[in-house]
Amino acid sequence: MDGGTVVAKESGLGDMLIVHGFNASGDIQQLGNIGGGPALLNMTGIDKAGYERQGGLRSGQFEMTTFFNSDTVTPATHQKLSALPRTDVILTYGHTTQLGWPAASIVSKQIGYDPQRGDDGMLTFSVSAQANGYGIEWGRQLTAGVRTDTAATNGAGVDTTASASFGAQAYLQVGAFTGTDVTVKIQDSADNVTFSDVAGLAFTQITGGAPLAERIAVSTTTTIRRYVRAVTVTTGGFASLAFAVNFIKNEVAGVTF
Structure with a gap:
C-alpha cells in the first residue's frame, strides 16, 4: 500500500x-x-558532480x-x-x-x-x-492468447485510455491456417463503436505457410485512436486461422523504429 x-x-x-x-x-x-x-551512454562532463547518461x-x-x-x-x-x-x-x-x-x-x-x-x-x-x-x-494482447477464427471476424476493442500521435507497431503469430486466404488488420476507434482501418497496419495476406510470424510498424507521427482491435478479412474464404496479435502503441514522442 x-x-x-x-x-x-x-x-x-x-x-x-x-x-x-x-x-x-x-x-x-x-x-x-x-x-x-x-x-x-556515459556523457558526463568534467564540471558535473555525478554521472550524466x-x-x-x-x-x-x-x-x-x-x-x-x-x-x-x-x-x-x-x-x-x-x-x-x-x-x-x-x-x-x-x-x-x-x-x-x-x-x-x-x-x-x-x-x-x-x-x-x-x-x-x-x-x-x-x-x-x-x-x-x-x-x-511491450504492448497489449488484441487476442485473448491464441484466437481461432473460422470466418471474417471483428475482434473486441481494447481500451488504450487515450488517443496518441506517436505511431505503433504490431506482431502477428500464426499457428495454423486452412483455406484460400485471410488478412489480419488493426483498426482503431474513438468510441469503441465505429472502427476504421489504420493505414499501414495490415499484415501480409496469408495463403499458407503456417506457422509464421510478422512485425509491422507505422510512422511515429501516425495517430492511433483510443480503442483498437484485430480483425480478419478474406477474399476467397478460409476455414480456420489460429493466431495471436500483440499491439504496441507508442505513448511518447521521439522513439524511432
Whole structure:
C-alpha cells in the first residue's frame, strides 16, 4: 500500500510463449529473463558532480528453459528449437491469455539449444533469443492468447485510455491456417463503436505457410485512436486461422523504429 493505494500483485500462472508461430507454452519450464531497453551512454562532463547518461541503442532478450519434447507425429518444441535457424525468429510472451493484457515481442536471433540433465533424470534445454534490429517491445494482447477464427471476424476493442500521435507497431503469430486466404488488420476507434482501418497496419495476406510470424510498424507521427482491435478479412474464404496479435502503441514522442 502506498498513500492509500493498494497495488495488485499477480503470479505468472497461465502465461504464454509463442516462437515464430509455434505455441511452446506447454514445454517451457521457466522464463529467466524478458528484458531490454536502451544502452546507457556515459556523457558526463568534467564540471558535473555525478554521472550524466543518455539512452543509446535499444536491445532486448528472452531467456528460457524448455522441457525435452520430441513428438514424432506432430512437430514439437525440440524440432522447432533444435533447428537453430540463422534467420530472424519472432517471439511473443503473453502475461496470461486475456484480451488487452500485457505482452512482449521481439525480433531476434536464437542463440543456443544446450541440454542439462539433472541427477534425477530431468532433461531441460537453455535457449536465448537476442534482439536483432529492434529492441524488446511491450504492448497489449488484441487476442485473448491464441484466437481461432473460422470466418471474417471483428475482434473486441481494447481500451488504450487515450488517443496518441506517436505511431505503433504490431506482431502477428500464426499457428495454423486452412483455406484460400485471410488478412489480419488493426483498426482503431474513438468510441469503441465505429472502427476504421489504420493505414499501414495490415499484415501480409496469408495463403499458407503456417506457422509464421510478422512485425509491422507505422510512422511515429501516425495517430492511433483510443480503442483498437484485430480483425480478419478474406477474399476467397478460409476455414480456420489460429493466431495471436500483440499491439504496441507508442505513448511518447521521439522513439524511432
